[in-house]
Amino acid sequence: MADTPEAALQTLPEALARPVRLALQDLQWSEGLPLPNDLARVWALSTFVRQSCLRAPELLEDLIREGRLEKPATAEDYGQACRSLLEAHADDDKAMMAALRYLRRREMVRIAWRDLSGQATLEETLRETSWLADACIEAAEQWSRAVLVSRHGVPRDAEGAEQRLVVLGMGKLGGEELNFSSDIDLIMAYPAPGETDGQRPLDNQQFFTRQGQLLIRLLNEPTAEGFVFRVDMRLRPFGDSGPLVQHFEAMESYYLQHGREWERYAMVKARVVAGDRNQGETLLETLRPFVFRRYLDYHTFHELRSLKAQIDLQARRKGREDDLKVGPGGIREIEFIVQAFQILRGGREPKLRERHLLSVLPRLAELEILPRQTVEGLEHAYRFLRAAENHVQMLADEQRHSLPPPGEDRLRVALAQGFDDEAAFTAELERVRGFVRERFAEVFGGAREEGGDDESGARVLALLDGELDEDELGRWLEESGYPQPGEVAGRVLALARSSRLKVLGRNGRRHLTRLLPTLLKEAASQ
Numbered sequence: 334m335a336d337t338p339e340a341a342l343q344t345l346p347e348a349l350a351r352p353v354r355l356a357l358q359d360l361q362w363s364e365g366l367p368l369p370n371d372l373a374r375v376w377a378l379s380t381f382v383r384q385s386c387l388r389a390p391e392l393l394e395d396l397i398r399e400g401r402l403e404k405p406a407t408a409e410d411y412g413q414a415c416r417s418l419l420e421a422h423a424d425d426d427k428a429m430m431a432a433l434r435y436l437r438r439r440e441m442v443r444i445a446w447r448d449l450s451g452q453a454t455l456e457e458t459l460r461e462t463s464w465l466a467d468a469c470i471e472a473a474e475q476w477s478r479a480v481l482v483s484r485h486g487v488p489r490d491a492e493g494a495e496q497r498l499v500v501l502g503m504g505k506l507g508g509e510e511l512n513f514s515s516d517i518d519l520i521m522a523y524p525a526p527g528e529t530d531g532q533r534p535l536d537n538q539q540f541f542t543r544q545g546q547l548l549i550r551l552l553n554e555p556t557a558e559g560f561v562f563r564v565d566m567r568l569r570p571f572g573d574s575g576p577l578v579q580h581f582e583a584m585e586s587y588y589l590q591h592g593r594e595w596e597r598y599a600m601v602k603a604r605v606v607a608g609d610r611n612q613g614e615t616l617l618e619t620l621r622p623f624v625f626r627r628y629l630d631y632h633t634f635h636e637l638r639s640l641k642a643q644i645d646l647q648a649r650r651k652g653r654e655d656d657l658k659v660g661p662g663g664i665r666e667i668e669f670i671v672q673a674f675q676i677l678r679g680g681r682e683p684k685l686r687e688r689h690l691l692s693v694l695p696r697l698a699e700l701e702i703l704p705r706q707t708v709e710g711l712e713h714a715y716r717f718l719r720a721a722e723n724h725v726q727m728l729a730d731e732q733r734h735s736l737p738p739p740g741e742d743r744l745r746v747a748l749a750q751g752f753d754d755e756a757a758f759t760a761e762l763e764r765v766r767g768f769v770r771e772r773f774a775e776v777f778g779g780a781r782e783e784g785g786d787d788e789s790g791a792r793v794l795a796l797l798d799g800e801l802d803e804d805e806l807g808r809w810l811e812e813s814g815y816p817q818p819g820e821v822a823g824r825v826l827a828l829a830r831s832s833r834l835k836v837l838g839r840n841g842r843r844h845l846t847r848l849l850p851t852l853l854k855e856a857a858s859q
Contacts, residue, residue, distance in 0.1 A: 341373035348741050349377040349748075356383050361390050369402060371450040378449045378745045381730040385442050392439050402446055405457050411440070411468035419472055429476060430551060433469055434558035440465050445513065445727045449749055455720050456691065463502075463509040466517055467606045469552060469561050470500055474607040477547035481540060486531020488523070488540045496523055497609035498541055498578070499616060500548075503568050507602035508688040510719075514726035514733075516563035517552075520570075520603070521545045521578040524612050541578045563732070568599055581616050588623045594636035600624045601672050601679075602688045625679030625686060657722045658734040662766025664718045666773040667711055673776070674702055690715065707772055714765045717750075721762070724749040736762075813850070 338357070342350045353376045362368070369375075376383040386393045396402050414436060422429035444461050447453035453461075478498065488496040503518035505511045523541045528534045535543070552561040569575055570587040579587070588596065601624060605613030658664045671693050679685040684696045691712065698708040724746045725733055737743050739755060747758035810818030810825070 337370060338368050338373040341370065345373060345377050346744065349745065352380075353377050353383070356387055359387060363390075363394055366394060366397065369397060371446075375446050375449045378724070378749050379445050379727045381727060382442050382445050382449075385438055389435075389438075392442060396439070396443055396446075401443055402450075403452065405447075405453065406440075406443075406461055406464070408464040408467065411461075411464045412471065414440075415468040415472035419475055423476070423479065426480075426551070430554070430556055431558050433472065433551065433561045434556060437465070437469065437561045438559065441513070441730065448723065449727065455716055455723075458513070458723060459505075459510045459719070462513060462515075463506055463511040466506055466511055466562055467502070470502070470517070470519070470548070471607040473548045473551040473561075474498060474500055474544075476551060477544045480547060481544050482529075482531075484531070485533050485535045485540060486529040488527060488529045488535075488537045490525040490527040490537075494525075496525065496527060496537055496541075497612070498523055498544055498548075498607075499605060499609050499613040500607035501603045501613065501617075502606035503599055503603055505602070506606065507604040508690060509604075510690065512726060512732075513723045514730050516565045516732065518565045518568050518599075519606075520566070520568055521548075522581060522584055522616060523578060524581050524609070524615075526580055537580070538576070538578070542576065545577045568596075581612075581619065584616070585619055588620055592623055594639075597624055597676055598672055601675050604688055621686075622680075624676065626677055627680035655736060656734045657718055657725070657736065660735075660766075662768070662770040662773075664715065664722065666769050667715050667718075670703075670711065670773060670776050671697070678702065703776075710768050711772060714769050717761070717765050718769075721746060721750055 338353075342353060345353075350373070353373050356376060376386070415433075418429065418432045418436065422432055441462075444453070444458060444465070448458045490496055499522045501507070501520040501522070503520060505515065506517050506519075511517070521541070523537055526537055528536045529540055549564045549566070553564040554560065566577065567573055569577070570579060570584060570591070588600075600620060603617060603620075603624075605617070654660050656663060668690065671690050674697055675685045675687075675693060678700070682696075682700060684700070685693060687693045687696070694708050694712050694715070697703040698705040703711075721736070722734055725736060727749070728737070728742055728745060736746065743755050743758075747753075747755050750758055752758040752761070807818050807822055810821055815821050
């Protein structure tokens, strides 16, 4: 390893070394403080880190003086940092927003630095990114609650017990596997109806809705300093058309009556990330029978395969076949394999009720659900693809999942992955994705032909969820036998948007995915 940043520059391709040399000329640095030896490599591989250090050199200087580039952080470290901000900015929303955004930038620079310099494992990078998000959400929950309690009093249930918001982290946040530049999927709830005890009382639904809105604004609103985390609330009951928060009984009723297979899939990773953690665990325990089946129901495989076909349809429509996440042989296919077995067997096998994918995979071999060789191959593929996805996002702190085109950025990703050039990296990527595609086909019964059952079911689901655009609907109707589908398309869209179909339960949706394609073809033949 090179002893100085200047010496390290000589080991880099000139196209990547040049912007680092220029940046070093502009860097305002404290006299007597040595630059880190791995600066050249990290700055060459991440424009985000390089520009952040140029914009605020004190950020990097503080990390060096505190020795934080050389050691991992704990969840408590992040929690303490956010609690300090709460104490300093309790009454100033603008100052709190600015402080959270600076903290996020500083910690993301540190996380990227440790990853790109080879000091952190993939698991450390994913965990620490998730812990940072947890701490920021908890700070936003406490800050927003304090603001509303000062105006309206403490929310209580009918018996007078104090109520507090519960925030569930979903997806990769729930699994403590958050991407480097990711939005955060949240669901918010509260235990029971009631009202606040202040001079200007609100019922609990109003109080917690306002608190949720404040929490989202604190994290999500773009300012001159950027944002903390983009917040996505679409996984909540009824999605964008549903209330922002619901009490526990309403949530339980929703999942029992309307819960869909993709919601069962999403709930596998649900974790309490902020608010009342004891009540949150009670809610998750109540929903456990919905998530983990007590009996083997292989119809779930069909449902998940239809869901994957819907994602494939969206990927093709948006030109994302090469997407590391949702493209063929990508991260999503590994997640589908693992979470399908969790849903099917988790009711009987407590070992599978684990949120961390890399913890569940070896248990599939232990329980003889998948061959050990398959599990080891999927584990390697998952690590490779997740690391590549993170390295793509570390380029510019952007939420992207597709590889950059051949050139300097593709080379940066290849070097971050430990390869000497783009060609070697691309060859390994294709081998990995081919392996995943084959294993996915084995588990879910093989790929279906274009226009087959999965394709038709995916189109129906996309139609019901408002994600099938008019061009795609027109192509589908033409394939079904309508040479001029305009008028029919309008009627089909009106049907999909009707209130009756909006609240259709999972059995109704299941039947409709089978019935509607046949009805369209039969009607066209008349």
